[in-house]
Amino acid sequence: NVNSISEQLRELDELRLKNRTEFTDRLASLKASTNDQQISEHDKHKLSLLSAWDLVIKGDFNQALQLAEGIEQRADRQLAIRASSLIVNIHTLSFKYIDAFAGVEKLLSYAVSINDEHLYYQTIGQVILLYSKIERYEQIQQLISHGLKITRDTTLRCRLQALGLQSLYHSVPFNEYQQTFNEISELCEATTEAMFNLLIIRNHMFYLLEQQQAAAALAFYQQYYSQVEQINYPILTAGFNAAAAEALLQQGELAAASELAQRAEQSLPGDRNDPAVLSTYRVLTLLAQAERNFDNLLRYSEKRRDTELAIAREKASQQLAYQLASGEARLKEQRIQLLDKDNELLTLERNLYQQQAENRYLMLLLIGSLSLILGLLTYRGLTRSKRYRKMAEFDQLTGISNRYHFTEQAQREIAHCIRAQRPVALILFDLDHFKQINDRFGHAAGDWTLQQVVLSCRNFIRHSDIFGRIGGEEFVILLTDCTAEQAVMLADICRTALADIDTSGYQPKFKVTASFGISDSQQAGYDLSALLAAADAAMYQAKQQGRNQVYCPATADGARAC
Numbered sequence: 409n410v411n412s413i414s415e416q417l418r419e420l421d422e423l424r425l426k427n428r429t430e431f432t433d434r435l436a437s438l439k440a441s442t443n444d445q446q447i448s449e450h451d452k453h454k455l456s457l458l459s460a461w462d463l464v465i466k467g468d469f470n471q472a473l474q475l476a477e478g479i480e481q482r483a484d485r486q487l488a489i490r491a492s493s494l495i496v497n498i499h500t501l502s503f504k505y506i507d508a509f510a511g512v513e514k515l516l517s518y519a520v521s522i523n524d525e526h527l528y529y530q531t532i533g534q535v536i537l538l539y540s541k542i543e544r545y546e547q548i549q550q551l552i553s554h555g556l557k558i559t560r561d562t563t564l565r566c567r568l569q570a571l572g573l574q575s576l577y578h579s580v581p582f583n584e585y586q587q588t589f590n591e592i593s594e595l596c597e598a599t600t601e602a603m604f605n606l607l608i609i610r611n612h613m614f615y616l617l618e619q620q621q622a623a624a625a626l627a628f629y630q631q632y633y634s635q636v637e638q639i640n641y642p643i644l645t646a647g648f649n650a651a652a653a654e655a656l657l658q659q660g661e662l663a664a665a666s667e668l669a670q671r672a673e674q675s676l677p678g679d680r681n682d683p684a685v686l687s688t689y690r691v692l693t694l695l696a697q698a699e700r701n702f703d704n705l706l707r708y709s710e711k712r713r714d715t716e717l718a719i720a721r722e723k724a725s726q727q728l729a730y731q732l733a734s735g736e737a738r739l740k741e742q743r744i745q746l747l748d749k750d751n752e753l754l755t756l757e758r759n760l761y762q763q764q765a766e767n768r769y770l771m772l773l774l775i776g777s778l779s780l781i782l783g784l785l786t787y788r789g790l791t792r793s794k795r796y797r798k799m800a801e802f803d804q805l806t807g808i809s810n811r812y813h814f815t816e817q818a819q820r821e822i823a824h825c826i827r828a829q830r831p832v833a834l835i836l837f838d839l840d841h842f843k844q845i846n847d848r849f850g851h852a853a854g855d856w857t858l859q860q861v862v863l864s865c866r867n868f869i870r871h872s873d874i875f876g877r878i879g880g881e882e883f884v885i886l887l888t889d890c891t892a893e894q895a896v897m898l899a900d901i902c903r904t905a906l907a908d909i910d911t912s913g914y915q916p917k918f919k920v921t922a923s924f925g926i927s928d929s930q931q932a933g934y935d936l937s938a939l940l941a942a943a944d945a946a947m948y949q950a951k952q953q954g955r956n957q958v959y960c961p962a963t964a965d966g967a968r969a970c
């Protein structure tokens with residue numbers, strides 16, 4: 409009967425967050441025993457929404473998206489908003505950040521007029537998670553404080569504040585954060601959902617370790633680990649074990665640390681961007697180093713590097729997507745123009761994962777091996793002559809083409825473009841005040857910065873483009889089949905990506921910026937030296953005019969900002 413179906417749907421909705429297996433089983437049996445005539449329009453949509461969730465859990469994002477989009481268009485306002493939130497979740501999980509942030513804009517436009525406390529939470533929960541990834545801490549705190557004004561419900565208040573704690577840690581002094589953590593943890597402890605409390609405790613343990621408070625982190629482990637085992641959720645299990653292993657390592661207890669680190673590795677979540685993953689590999693690398701176990705050292709260093717790359721890559725595409733979708737930046741309009749022109753540049757993030765997977769091996773080879781065990785790695789894959797050739801072609805610090813190899817490849821590509829009558833463009837950039845970074849933090853920090861610059865920019869470069877390091881802190885990108893206008897956009901994206909390089913490992917933090925000059929074949933012709941000279945002149949102007957900007961090809965009136 410109709411009532412019992414509504415009631416079952418309500419129960420299933422609650423079960424979703426508590427017990428995934430039971431949720432899936434009961435949903436399947438409800439679907440099997442229900443036919444279209446028995447069920448109201450609202451319940452039909454709700455059943456679809458729950459099915460879409462189920463599909464997300466099972467990893468079938470395409471099917472889930474189709475269902476959710478149907479509900480968004482046809483269902484009543486409340487279910488439509490929940491469907492929109494799920495759509496953002498699906499896009500995030502499938503790394504389609506441009507679509508995810510476009511969905512966020514939509515959710516925010518609903519959020520302003522929502523008075524229902526549950527619906528508000530459902531609307532902004534996803535928004536906060538995404539905003540945390542791109543570090544929009546101020547917006548997060550605003551969304552939370554509005555939420556707290558409209559609800560007295562303990563569970564909702566706990567969830568809302570738990571979502572915002574990470575942003576608080578990053579934006580206020582540790583003591584202030586810690587006090588709020590204690591309050592929220594106490595509040596969450598009073599609810600029936602252990603999940604949110606355990607999640608904030610897990611993060612808190614990592615923060616304590618950053619403050620070198622190993623004993624305090626271990627105390628949380630001892631108090632809460634049995635609850636974690638009960639919930640049996642990979643990001644919690646791995647996170648708790650990794651944090652405790654790191655704490656034991658800080659205390660010099662290698663054997664115990666090793667046991668917990670292995671336990672963490674066994675339950676690692678699939679999402680590589682999770683802090684537990686990086687922490688696990690960090691501990692395992694340090695342990696291998698301490699034990700002088702070189703096989704493990706190699707294996708875990710690679711995994712650690714791999715994870716760091718995944719995190720950097722994901723962050724870069726999230727930042728870019730945010731800018732594209734937020735409408736604040738002029739990039740949004742440019743993106744539309746670009747898509748119209750069927751330009752590949754800004755569909756880069758779609759290729760990103762594939763492209764990075766191919767690049768990764770080389771990066772590991774060049775960066776990981778040089779700092780660790782060059783001999784071992786090179787013996788593994790490469791014959792001697794190949795090795796020497798690679799060393800002659802690629803810059804050892806950053807893994808991209810050196811000046812000689814860049815020139816060779818660029819000339820070949822330019823010849824293709826001449827034959828195909830396609831344009832080429834060139835971006836030349838030089839880091840700003842790089843000498844100061846070396847002077848203030850040492851040469852190793854300068855090297856690290858150069859590597860980060862390459863990691864940040866290569867995310868946005870197509871297969872067919874050629875990226876080279878042609879001077880100490882001077883880089884060049886040759887873009888085939890591309891005009892100056894499109895090159896400006898890519899340069900601007902790289903410029904923004906550099907500003908997002910996280911230098912918090914150094915005290916005080918510093919900003920990485922660069923000045924960019926553009927040239928293209930329409931203006932400078934197809935001669936590589938002429939293209940480089942024109943871009944160099946534009947870059948010189950960018951430096952002269954205050955740095956951290958992109959300058960376009962010179963016209964009769966000289967170079968201009970673009």
Ligand SMILES: Nc1nc2c(ncn2[C@@H]2O[C@H](COP(=O)(O)OP(=O)(O)OP(=O)(O)O)[C@@H](O)[C@H]2O)c(=O)[nH]1
Pocket residue numbers: 805838839840841842843844846850851852853854855858879880881951955
């Ligand atoms: N750490 C490190 N430093 C390098 C490398 N290659 C060049 N440098 C340094 O890069 C610095 C370049 O300094 P400058 O040419 O004065 O330029 P800048 O400080 O970036 O200033 P502007 O270009 O005028 O903004 C020099 O101090 C070089 O020693 C390298 O591979 N690693």
